[in-house]
Amino acid sequence: MSETPSNMLALGTTAPEFYLKDTNSDDTNFSFADIKGEKGTLVMFICNHCPFVIHVVEEIVRIANDYRVQGLGVVAISSNDIVNFPQDSPKLMTEFAFENSFEFPYLYDETQQVAKAYNATCTPDFFLFDNQNKLAYRGQLDDSRPGNGISISGSDLRGAIDGVIYNRIINPNQKPSIGCNIKWKK
Template sequence: MSNTLSNMIALGTKAPEFYLRDMKSGSESLSYADVKGEKGTLVLFICNHCPFVLHVITEIVMIANDYRVQGLGIVAISSNDIVKYPQDAPALMTEFAFENNFEFPYLYDESQEVAKAYEAACTPDFYLFDSQDQLVYRGQLDDSRPGNGISLSGSDLRGAIDGVLYNRSINPNQKPSIGCNIKWK
């Protein structure tokens, strides 16, 4: 299990555009504009097999369910090389989305260009943008990690989302996420 930290790109960075196939629906392709929320947008990089993702997936789904009805757009993206990691293949992404009750798109970044544009480094990697598509949070879900005994709360990410939704200040001192490295081609 790799312990890769997220790249802490500059706050204020404009959300990179994308147009990727949604594996949850299996047919349509979506852009950033399609998934953007009225009050903000959460872009997360995940995959099907990473132990860090599997550890937090229930909290991610709860966060999505709690906040999407409040005007937050949410999208998950998988950018892993499926030749070396076939467990992240598109058909299995569809299964993973349904098994975990995703109410948000799960996009496949086959070229890995979107991960590069976001400077994503690990799974899970979280990017929260405000209503003007400016990055306001890039960091960890919370302090819980597989095997460290700390319960999941989503406190760091939830605090940032609350800041976006309720026009509160967001602490610029953010802890990076940690997880498996993106499996580059």
């Protein structure tokens, strides 16, 4: 398993817009404006098969469930090339979302333009925007990685979300996420 770090998009960047198909519905598309929460918005780049995502998916769902009721918009996006990585196909994304009890949209970025606009490089890759759609946090969930023995807490991301929701200062020294590289089309 290759370890790829986040690119760390500049803090303060305005959230790139998107309009993508929700794999949990036959005919629903979502834009950033549709997902946007009253207090802020969490955009996550994930996929079905990455061991780093599988390692933290339960905490991702807990975070979404804990904070959506507090005004946080939440969305997950998969941008992987499904020709060479069919395990990330929209049909299997639907199954993955169901098996993991996603109550947030899981969108498919077929053209990979959204991942490029966000400068996403790995799965998982987290982008937290404030209520003005400005990037407040990008980086890791916490220090846990598959096999490193550190318990999953979500502490880095939870601290940033608390900062956005409760208007607290968020530490600008943020650690990049580490995960599988996005599978780019050739």
